[in-house]
Amino acid sequence: MPTTIDLEGLGLESGGQILLDRALAGLAPGDRLVVGGRHPALRLHLAAWCRAEGHRLDPDTDPPTVVRGSADLDRWRDARRAGRTASDVVAHADPEWGLAARGALVEPGGPALAVDWVDRDLVWADVAPRLYAQATANQWDPATAVDWTAAGPVSADVEDAVVQVMTYLVENEQAALMIPARLLSRLHPHYREVMQLLASQAADEARHVEIFTRRALLHRDVLGRSGAGGRASLQTLLEEPDFTLASFLLSVLGEGSFLDLLHFLHRHAPDRVTADVTRLAARDEARHVAFGVAHTAHVVRSDPAFLHRLRAAVERRHTALADTAGLNRQVFEALVVLAAGSWAPTAIERGWREVLRLQETMDSGRRRRLEYLGFPADEAAALSALHTRNFM
Ligand SMILES: [Fe+2]
Ligand SMILES: [Fe+2]
Incomplete structure (x- = not known):
């Protein structure tokens, strides 16, 4: 008993072929499908469609009968x-x-992707889906999340320091934007939660570039200085070809230290806007650090020998930067002035101590994260000491 289908007045050019496909899907090659319908060109169109789709139209039957071919099955076999x-x-x-x-x-035969990272354990962290959900829920709008009119009066000297620090932050944020963008473009999209997380990280950094630029220009037309040593430090991050090493250097060591810097700036902010922009950026950065740490720990768990590669990466970077100035002196001094709040000698002395304390906080944070990854305490301390003076 052949299967039948009634297309009623429907033509093949206006959707009838969808019904035919559906009816044929349940049949085996050689099975027959009787096609009823009132469309005047039904037989003519069926003949053409059968030729194109690899079926056969029985020439001797009325209503027309399609004999199922196997071309579509072969294609997906x-x-x-x-x-x-x-x-x-x-x-x-x-x-x-x-x-x-x-x-x-x-379907086989499509173009292969030219991507570098196709192995789960080289890019994955179990926390990635959750971090991505968090990142999506916590996006904020620079136009409304910061009250840009709240910029109180800041003394000219302190404002200079703010502008210098913001100039430095923007430079670092630009590196932090380019690195995840570069990593995600070379990642197999099968690991989509990591790709999505890196995309949201890049979007976070784009906002950080915006808010720090905007704060720098709040009362001034001209930005501060960009030291060659700081840029050399960031360049080594951009040039790290390995996914995990890039994530480790950028997020575990760099953004981890940067997070302490943002907390410091928030604490010593001379106005509401500076306090807001550093608080908002710090919230995002904590997520970036969380992924870097979780991902690096994931890699080390699946291959404990990877600790050697992490150590070598820190040492390599240290050697590459040995002849550079590290942190721009203007940035260091601007941090002192911000923590001092004024140029009075006693205030500067306090500010100086605060910046030294900041560096200790950064160091102990790096050591803690390195120990979490599996380094013994003495090695974690030694590696932390080799970290770039540029903080990131
Ligand atoms: Fe950032
Ligand atoms: Fe970041």
Whole structure:
């Protein structure tokens, strides 16, 4: 008994082929499908459609009868799923899956993706999906999250210091924007939560560039200085080719220290706007650090020997920067002035002590994170001491 379908007045050019496909999907090659319908060109269009789709139209029947071919089945015969389900994050993502969604049935023969990172354990952290959800929920609008009219009167000397620090922050934020953008473009999209998280991280940094620029220009037309040593330090981050080493140097050591700097600036902010922009940036940075730490720990757990590569990366960077000035002197002094609040000698002495304390806080934070990753305490201390004087 052949299967039948009634297209009624529907033509093949206006959706009839969808019904045919659906009816044929349940049939085996060689099975017959009787096609009823009133459309005047039905037989003519069926003949053309069958030729195009690899089926055969029986010339002798009325109503017309389609004999199912196998071309469409052949096309998908070797198709494989990109992971069993949408939530199945596999250990090795096939570049041949290309841009197919995780869990999709992938027709063979499409272009392969030119990506570098296709292994889960080289890019993953179990916390990535949760951090991405948090990042999405915590996006803020620089136009409304900061009350830009709240800039109180700041003395000219202190304002100079603010402008210098903001100039430095923008430079660092620009590096922090480019690095995740570069990493995510070379990552297999199968690891999409990591890709999404890096995308939101880049968006966070774009906002940080904006708010720090805006604070710098609140009362001035001209920005501060950019030292060659600071830029050399950031350049070594941009040039780190390995995903985990880049994440480790940028987020675990760099952004971790930067977070302490933002807290310091928030505490010593001479006005509401400075306090707000540093608080908002710090909230985002904490997430960036959390991913860097979780990801690096993930890699070390699956390969404890990776600790050697982390150590070598810190040493390599230290050597590369040995002949540079590290932190721009103007930035260091601006931090002292901000913590001092004035140029009175006793205030400067206090500010100086505060900046030394900041550096100790940064150091103990780095040591804590390095120990968490698996370094013994003495080695963590030695590596922390080799960290760039530019903070990031
Ligand atoms: Fe940032
Ligand atoms: Fe960041």
